[in-house]
Amino acid sequence: MTHPLNILFISSEIVPFAKTGGLADVSFALPQAIKELGHEVRAMMPKYGFISERKFGIHEIVRLREMDIPVGDKLQRGSAKASFIVGQKVKVQVYFLENEFYYNRDGLYVDSKTKKDYPDNDERFIFFSKGIIETLKKLGWRPDVIHCNDWQTALVPVYLKTIYNDEPFFKGVKTVLTIHNIGYQGVFPKESFYKSGLPDEIFPQIEHNGKFNFLKAGILYADVITTVSPTYAKEIISDDEIGAGLSDVLKKRKKDIYGILNGVDYSVWSPENDKYIPVPYSIQTIETKYENKKALLRHFGLEYDEKIPVVAQISRLAEQKGFDLVEEIIDEMMKLDIQYIVLGTGEPRYEEMLEKIKKKYPRKVGIHIGFSEELAHLIEAGADIFLMPSRYEPCGLNQMYSLRYGTVPIVRKTGGLADTVEEFNPRTGKGTGFLFEKYSGQELLKALKKALSVYKNRKAWLKLMKNGMMKDFSWTASAKKYVELYQKLVTPTKKTRTVKAR
Structure with missing residues (x-):
């Protein structure tokens, strides 16, 4: 001792x-x-x-x-x-x-x-x-x-x-x-x-x-x-x-x-005991997650459709966090069958870009400029996919929160993101998310499309969610x-x- x-x-x-x-x-x-x-x-x-x-x-x-x-x-x-x-x-x-x-x-x-x-x-x-x-x-x-x-x-x-x-x-x-x-x-x-x-x-x-x-x-x-x-x-x-x-x-x-x-402080960030979300859930009651998805979409005035995944970001709006990549491909993203939700504050250029996108695609996009602890928890619980396309990321916490909430991360292979998310292989059923290496909008788009193709396969997606929820990154x-x-x-x-x- x-x-x-x-x-x-x-x-x-x-x-x-x-x-x-x-x-x-x-x-x-x-x-x-x-x-x-x-x-x-x-x-x-x-x-x-x-x-x-x-x-x-x-x-x-x-x-x-x-x-x-x-x-x-x-x-x-x-x-x-x-x-x-x-x-x-x-x-x-x-x-x-x-x-x-x-x-x-x-x-x-x-x-x-x-x-x-x-x-x-x-x-x-x-x-x-x-x-x-x-x-x-x-x-x-x-x-x-x-x-x-x-x-x-x-x-x-x-x-x-x-x-x-x-x-x-x-x-x-x-x-x-x-x-x-x-x-x-x-x-x-x-x-x-x-x-x-x-x-x-x-x-x-x-x-x-x-x-x-x-x-x-x-x-x-x-x-x-x-x-x-x-x-x-x-x-x-x-x-x-x-x-x-x-x-x-x-x-x-x-x-x-x-x-x-x-x-990760699991006493704060865990869907079983999260005081901010309408319906707590666990790996055993994973279907209940969709009640939170409905609540999240209601919050942003968007329509719920179980076939359409919610892709979310909670982030400082800065180039370091990959918002230049999002800016590059946002119109192509909007052609995909997704709903897109962002919570964050930061560089005026990205705040303006997001407000414009919201006006352009009001039925697909929800934006909250600012920060709200309650909304951050609701997004983790209600989203299907979480984007972290960072240029660099010393550790990152949201990808680890997302895994615990069964919200599948798409991340760039850098820093702590590379250490905490493993590429999902639909054949073996192993892995916890999707990664891309080259810092480019097209690579991010490719990873998103890959995730969407797995999302259509209910069984594979459920396996992927559960893999993430079983990970332990406790302090x-x-x-x-x-x-x-x-x-x-x-x-x-x-x-x-x-x-x-x-």
Whole structure:
């Protein structure tokens, strides 16, 4: 039996407190899964102005009040407050770093008025990174591992190995940096580096194209780097486009990079116990799924016909998600015997394209620009086919949700999509969906037509649905892999400490 570890999980967003994307879901579910395996896990995030202290029972901790944290030539005051992530089986303590000036705003990273990144995002996350380390010192709680996520926390490993390197309290503390999407790197002008307080001599090592790149710095200084699927780990090293300019840096750390698939929180995403859908169902009562299909079509004012499959997407409307391919073939798609439903928000060009299609084919198309948790669940339960034609996809969660709901995924063979969906073979009855490799509209169309031909064969389609529903991508498997990695990191240190103690 391995000994229990102390893990600090740090993230710029955690459900239910703040969310812009999948990072918040991971930061909610993974710490719980690790705690369920018997480890002491705590989490930390910024205390954004919109987070209600009353609603979430956030309270002060007297000894964590009024910490002075230098950012550039200014001293900023921070306080840490506490609450819990409350799961079905465990509670995880969460610390919130508070600062009126940096966090009392209505957005996480983007100004809602200008739609642009806050100009002081560099200072906001320099402050967060230093604040995490100062909070640990004041708290007197020493983690074995600090698990960092994305660029917003990527400076923590850098601080620990430079400014805080000689502090006995942090001796032996290891760092893991998880890259959820390498497209977001935290790139700032050279002047930002001087605000960080890091030693001047490291700038030539961590700069990227003359700028201060938070993620690159973290990649170079973290003890281990993980990313959210095995295939994405290979792609960001070997393909400079997918690696977003950092492939050469990642190649230098190749032996320390691991791909661990994200999990699915089946307490939230499972048709048996989904509180948002009109009629729950399981693999044994699969026919009941069609009651949800009827409800979904009613929601969009479309007619139900069991012979016509509903093809759906829930997505950020962006090129990365393959909407340029959809744009390319949309009129050809509309000639097929399908109904098409999309939930999402994003680039104006794709929002306009979808609104036009809705006007052009009002009896075949349902579009909801925006986001709705309830509608997302209804789409997963009511659709027959789910499209994810991503240019790249670090992990992707919707294809895993779709499998559990018996909604057959059509995906591009990239990143986590390639790791979670297997091509269906009608002859053997094996496989869970349909994949296409070349990034082109015609290849996507070909995969869709292939799916539609199988859909006509009721027996084969039922087998395909059931194959997907039997897949298990729960967080427990992912958590075990992270714990193995943590153990590997701390074991040598623990051994040395034990020898010294004798």
